[in-house]
Amino acid sequence: MASLGSSRISGRSSVVEFPRIRRSSFIKSSRIGFRVFASEAQQEPDLSITVNGLHMPNPFVIGSGPPGTNYTVMKRAFDEGWGAVIAKTVSLDAAKVVNVTPRYARLRAGANGSAKGQIIGWENIELISDRPLETMLKEFKQLKEEYPDRILIASIMEEYDKAAWEELIERVEETGVDAFEINFSCPHGMPERKMGAAVGQDCVLLEEVCGWINAKATIPVWAKMTPNITDISEPARVALTSGCEGIAAINTIMSVMGINLETLRPEPCVEGYSTPGGYSSKAVHPIALGKVMRIAQMMKSEFGDKDYSLSGIGGVESGGDAAEFILLGANTVQGPWVWLKGRRTGLHWCDDARVGVVKKTLRRDEGFHEKHNFSSLKISEGLALPYFTTHTDFGTEAARRDSTKKSDKQGCKSDKDWTEMLCKRDREHGVLTEIFHCIFGS
Structure with missing residues (x-):
């Protein structure tokens, strides 16, 4: 059978009994436990922690x-x-x-x-x-x-x-x-x-x-x-x-x-x-x-x-x-x-x-x-x-909204208009437009 003892630990505001846990191979629950102890009387954050029955x-x-x-x-x-x-x-x-x-x-x-x-x-x-x-x-x-x-x-x-x-x-x-x-x-x-x-x-x-x-x-x-x-x-x-x-x-x-x-x-x-x-x-x-x-x-x-x-x-x-x-x-x-x-x-x-x-x-x-x-x-x-999310999920709606805002700002009402505007800007700066055609299509 699992044995249960206790370790007496002095906290900042009180003395608390924390269990020391042992188990036999057929009692799994005695090896598991996670609790955090916080005293309401403490003004500073309580960083003490009990992980798997072990108080730190x-x-x-x-x-x-x-x-x-x-x-x-x-x-x-x-x-x-x-x-x-x-x-x-x-x-x-x-x-x-x-x-x-x-x-x-x-x-x-x-x-x-x-x-x-x-x-x-x-x-x-x-x-x-x-x-x-x-x-x-x-x-x-x-x-x-x-x-x-x-x-x-x-x-x-x-x-x-x-x-x-x-x-x-x-x-x-x-x-x-x-x-x-x-x-x-x-x-x-x-x-x-x-x-x-x-x-x-x-x-x-x-x-x-x-x-x-x-x-x-x-x-x-x-x-x-x-x-x-x-x-x-x-x-x-x-x-x-x-x-x-x-x-x-x-x-x-x-x-x-x-x-x-x-x-x-x-x-x-x-x-x-x-x-x-x-x-x-x-x-x-x-x-x-x-x-x-x-x-x-x-x-x-x-x-x-x-x-x-x-x-x-x-x-x-x-x-x-x-x-x-x-x-x-x-x-x-x-x-x-x-x-x-x-x-x-x-x-x-x-x-x-x-x-x-x-x-x-x-x-x-x-x-x-x-x-x-x-x-x-x-x-x-x-x-x-x-x-945390995935690239597939995160920003999909935000990207659509940003695209709409940019399109409206430039007077573009469609994807085709937006692509043509980008290509025109690049021609003005001497950048090859083929890159955009490869990405967005002709």
């Missing part, structure tokens, strides 16, 4: 990656007020993971290869955690013992092996983590072993693996989607129908950062060679918004009565960037803000990276909510989504 003080989540590498950085994230932390992806055998150096390359706003200018993009060829699983499990357990009321999510990945997935899930759950994020999205290295994006890009494979995972897991499961696919809503749909409670999107975009015009070698260059890697940071933000919008539309139209969750990822560097994902329907927003704000030595991110940036992010986001008189996060969620 705010929707800002440290995404899986270097900021979730070890106990020290995850502890600091909790201390600095992040809503949740997703640890760097783990698997059963870390000995198979070999992270090379250098493994990062950056794109600046100037010319390709420029050493100056604002950094707008990063490429990385870093793999999942190369630390022994036993070490990571020990640190997960220590974090949950020290922060029992904070949300720790384990990112996991395994090869195409049911027994391996089951063993990994069981061992990680024993540490007390609150949820799983399944890495179906790593674009480099791991797909060569039928891991990561190799699963996220194959809906048949994805359905089977999700079935294994959700039959074993007793805590919420988020499926992290790859953007390296034509229609991201298809694997997202499969993950939800196969038992996952949430979707996270997007992971990095497969890329080649550039060629060094001095050495004529690709970047990042490892002993003269490179490999395509994952593209991230500000430059991918519009792409991420488009992918999340597509998933949100699918979830609303096909699963509108279900309490599934959506976590937005991609180029988030400020509270405003995060707000855009929420306006599209995301419940939480992930981002390694510390990558840009933190101090970097050599090829490893320091443990003293300034995760305190979340405090500034919170203030900027609260300003957004106050400006629009949003008393809670729930009110702003998905507000922008209804304003």
Whole structure:
């Protein structure tokens, strides 16, 4: 049977009991739930959120990656007020993971290869955690013992092996983590072993693996989607129908950062060679918004009565960037803000990276909510989504009205008159009229 405990959390105006949910494999409802708690006594916007039964003080989540590498950085994230932390992806055998150096390359706003200018993009060829699983499990357990009321999510990945997935899930759950994020999205290295994006890009494979995972897991499961696919809503749909409670999107975009015009070698260059890697940071933000919008539309139209969750990822560097994902329907927003704000030595991110940036992010986001008189996060969620349509539908009437206005203004009463007027104007400016005849007919 599912067990139901509670975590006592102190709010700004009162003390509230929030449920900690577990379930047996045959009770699906205990893994699902989405509520936002707002106190009428609070004058400031309430950014607290409960996603799939997991209470967070705010929707800002440290995404899986270097900021979730070890106990020290995850502890600091909790201390600095992040809503949740997703640890760097783990698997059963870390000995198979070999992270090379250098493994990062950056794109600046100037010319390709420029050493100056604002950094707008990063490429990385870093793999999942190369630390022994036993070490990571020990640190997960220590974090949950020290922060029992904070949300720790384990990112996991395994090869195409049911027994391996089951063993990994069981061992990680024993540490007390609150949820799983399944890495179906790593674009480099791991797909060569039928891991990561190799699963996220194959809906048949994805359905089977999700079935294994959700039959074993007793805590919420988020499926992290790859953007390296034509229609991201298809694997997202499969993950939800196969038992996952949430979707996270997007992971990095497969890329080649550039060629060094001095050495004529690709970047990042490892002993003269490179490999395509994952593209991230500000430059991918519009792409991420488009992918999340597509998933949100699918979830609303096909699963509108279900309490599934959506976590937005991609180029988030400020509270405003995060707000855009929420306006599209995301419940939480992930981002390694510390990558840009933190101090970097050599090829490893320091443990003293300034995760305190979340405090500034919170203030900027609260300003957004106050400006629009949003008393809670729930009110702003998905507000922008209804304003997307298709080229076929949108503007049809507006285009007809504009055409009529222009025609009336020019004294044109028919399409033929309008075409002749355009051709006459182009002849006067020395432009070939054949273009218009090809478009509008003779």
